[in-house]
Amino acid sequence: MNNYYIGIDLGGTNIKSAIFNTNFEKISEHRVQTHADKGSDVVLSRMLNSIEELLKSSRIYASEILCMGIGVPGLLDTKTGISKFSPNFSKWENVHVSQWFETKLKIPTFIDNDVRMNLYGEWYYGEGKGKSNVVLITLGTGLGSGVIIDGHVLYGTTGSVGEIGHMNMYRSGRPCRCGSYGCLGRYVSAIGMLRTLKEKLQNGNTSVIHDWVQGDYDKITAKMVSDAFDKGDKVAIDTFYETGELLGYGLANVINLYNPECIIIGGGMAAAGERLLKSARKIVDTHALQISNDTCEIVIASLGDSSGMLGAAIYASNHRRKEK
Structure with missing residues (x-):
């Protein structure tokens, strides 16, 4: 009998699932929309359906899966497998993720923050x-x-090390679901950048994007902003510049706090590349500690949106070995 791992990346938009062999080579992959606004019961069921579809299409039995890792957004308890809170999910508090899947599939299941899974x-x-x-x-x-840091993934007292998205940038800025205001993530995430652009359009600035969506701003995507940037659209250029500047201040703080040799930029917005990072790099060069900055690279993630699935499988494998 062959042995395999399953890695799942639970995102606010999509559920990405994959089966890997013991060399972490991908055997099969399945993607489905999350429906994050419909509550934990719906999301968990959609994840289960995705796993069952994976097993069926790969002709692999659940008994052949050594363990499963799931990257879950938000705050969680990795020891108990409970997701405590996820800011972009509705009706999602104290969800017993690991127990739920172990009961359904009889597969040892380990969870961690989705970003840490990408990091692995x-x-x-x-x-x-x-x-x-x-x-x-x-x-x-x-x-x-x-x-x-020094070869160890940091967690902290409640597993919330690295919540850079909740770094306060404005004393009274955009409200955040964490309960605060002016958090970095409210400005430099895809949702944040789109809000910046929409505010410019609502203030009367003209853009080709307005014509592309025929005035329906809910249809605007981050890719449209990149496409408009490439066409020389001033609103798109200004939006990327402002978003990049704020990101730069965040990155300067990261360099000063953690002294990394490498900052990897991943996620869907990483596709914007230097459109976003050009102004960010300028701020970093003028605000980060020089010695720390000189030894730190800022690079785009190389695994794309597959890193979360792969990292989840690696994480699960590591924890299975620890429990033996």
Whole structure:
């Protein structure tokens, strides 16, 4: 009988699931929309359906799966497998994720923050390979981060080390679901950047994007902002510049606090590349401690949106070995 691992990346928009062999080579992958606004019962059921579809299409039995890892957004207790709070999910408090899946599938299940799962993927097989001091920042629906110092992934008292997205940038800024205001993630995530752009359009600035969506601003996507930037659209250029500047202040703080040798930018917005990072780098160069900045690279994640699935499988494998 062959043995396999399952890695799942639970995102605010999509559930990404994959089966890996014991060499962490991907056997099969399945993606489905999350429906994060419909509550934990619906989301867990959609995850289960995705796993069952994976097993069926791969002709692999659940008994062949050694263990499963799931990256879950927000705050959680990795020891008990409980997701305590996830800011972009409705009706999602104290969800017993590991227990739920172990009851349904009889597969040992381990959870961790979704960004840390991405960090494991990039650390083992991506831009962080061979490095001992790494910070991964994911810019997607929200902003998350994971931190490795001296070869150890940091967790903290409640497992919330690296909540850079909740770094306060304004004393009275945009409200955040964490209960505070002016959090970095409210501005430099995909949702934050789109809000900045929409505010500019609502203030009467003209943009080709207005014509593309025929005035329906709910249809605007981050890719549209990149496309408009490439066409020289001033509103898109200004939006990226302002978003990048704020990101730069956040990155300068990260460098000053953690002294990493590498900051990896991942998530869907990483596709914007230097459109976003050009102004960010300028702020970092003028605000981060020079010696720390000189030894720190800012790079784009190399594994794309597969790193969360891969990292979850690696994480589960590591924890299974520890429990033996």
